[in-house]
Amino acid sequence: MQTASLLGQKKEKTVIDYIFENAEEHGDKSAVTDRKTTLSYGMLAEKVPVIAGYIRTIGVKKGDRVIIEAVSGCDYVLVYLALQYIGAVTAPVERGIKPELLEYLADITDAGLFICHTELSSAKVRSKTYSDILRNAESWNVSIAADTGEKDSPSEIIFTTGTTGKPKACFHTIKNISANTENTVSGMNMLGSDCVLIPLPLNHSFGMRVLRAVFETGASAVVQSGAVFFDAIRKSIADNHCTAMVCVAATMESILREAGDEAVKEVFYGLRYIEFSAGAAPVHLREKLVELLPDTHIHNTWGSSESGGCVFIDVSERPDKMTALGKSIGGTILEMWSDEKNDFIDEYGPEHTGRLAIYGDMIFSGYWNQPELYSDAVRDGWLITKDMVWRDKDGYFYMLGRADDIINVGGEKVAPSEIEEIAQNISDIGDCACVGVADEDGVLGQIPVLFYTERAGAKVDIERLKGEFARKVGLMKAPRHFVRLDEIPRNYMKKKDYKLLKNEIWKKYEVRAYAG
Secondary structure, eight states: OOHHHHSOOOOOOOHHHHHHHHHHHHTTSEEEEOSSOEEEHHHHHHHHHHHHHHHHHTTOOTTOEEEEEOOSSHHHHHHHHHHHHTTOEEEEEOTTOOHHHHHHHHHHHTOOEEEESSOOOOSSSEEEEHHHHHHHHHHHOOOOOOOOOOTTSEEEEEEOOOTTSSOOEEEEEHHHHHHHHHHHHHHHTOOTTOEEEEOSOTTSHHHHHHHHHHHHHTOEEEEOOSSOOHHHHHHHHHHHTOSEEEEOHHHHHHHHHHHOHHHHHHHHTTOSEEEEOSSOOOHHHHHHHHHHOTTSEEEEEEEETTTEEEEEEETTTOGGGTTOOBBOOTTOEEEEEETTTTEEOOOOSTTSOEEEEEESTTSOOEETTOHHHHHHHEETTEEEEEEEEEEOTTSOEEEEEETTTOEEETTEEEOHHHHHHHHHTSTTEEEEEEEEEEOTTSSSBEEEEEEEEEOTTOOOOHHHHHHHHHHHHOTTTSOSEEEEOSSOOBOTTOOBOHHHIIIIIHHHHHHHHHTO
């Protein structure tokens, strides 16, 4: 496959280039807003070189890795940009990171500085607070020239969430970040006139790629904590005249449960688009939002720490592909990989499945100090993911789930998403997750177990639920056990924690379940 010839050639620009170009063209325009402060492009262009100058005085050099606590605010954006301005490698982490995790991440990245909201004492990495840096930079008040590096210079580290083990440090070069940003702008058709609400943690690939895309187009960003209530989202949209919002699907599902259909229509009707990422948004949620918001484009983007967003679909424009994960856009090639054949799969249809394989400049350049992990994930430039998919003849891909999560019931492959989608259409169920556990009888290998929560005031009829599964997927694929929980466990990006459900929570119920 002539992969290189299929990808367009484009000069890479950095996030710093975007800031200064927009400052020159419309310096008074809002670039980023938090709940207290608004910074224009002109203010960013004025402040960033000064902050960068001070950061140089505390020993940070080009190429140094700096861990930064991702606070959803203007202070974080200023320091992030200042570090990029001097060619440092930014490594954002979740707010309130535990000291032992911070020290582990500092070890694998050789980071010597942690910039944080509240100073944290560590024997392995020194810390500086945002307030100290910004206050001292203002007193220092010496501007320096930018030194952002070449296209293959490391620019940013995104840590994996670590749900399958310890976090890994995915590093991206200027070329990778540039391609990632172009994908987002193109995939969303982001406009300079947009004001995008980002209620996401800014240490995650999703939030950061959207923020950079805003700066490329000269749009405006409103940053807000990922752990927000509906009233805060409502206020941000109204106060800032937002035209778009990005969020994880679980946030919108929570809003629908708590606020209801009418409130969703009232608050979101004026948005030009809503983007969901970090996986495949549930079909029932897509259908509900297309119905409630007929004038709003509902996008789903698949992305990862290693690739950024690279599989796109606007389900409002393609209701016939409502269940699809999406397809590639210019600059990205998608294929399916078979571990059994050790080759790509050319066939179409749900009976032909493989691992999603991705090629393009946005693919990360390595795991810092862990080259052996990179060689396991990337082969001849192709990122071979753990997500199982199939493809239709129009080039759209459909998600089955992670390879490790697919349930093998006596040779029948069961995707957790298939079971969950049926359960979510039962009105009494609030949230749910399906995992495969060992069949105690040793006949089927694995059997599906459904964990679920009940809506307020509701009571799930298990016999009715069993009947629904028998009709929809047959007895072979239907869950054998149903476990009610108060809450489905999720990580900080609101992804369901299947590992915890399978390895820990199920064990609490296993004896009771088999006892009948």
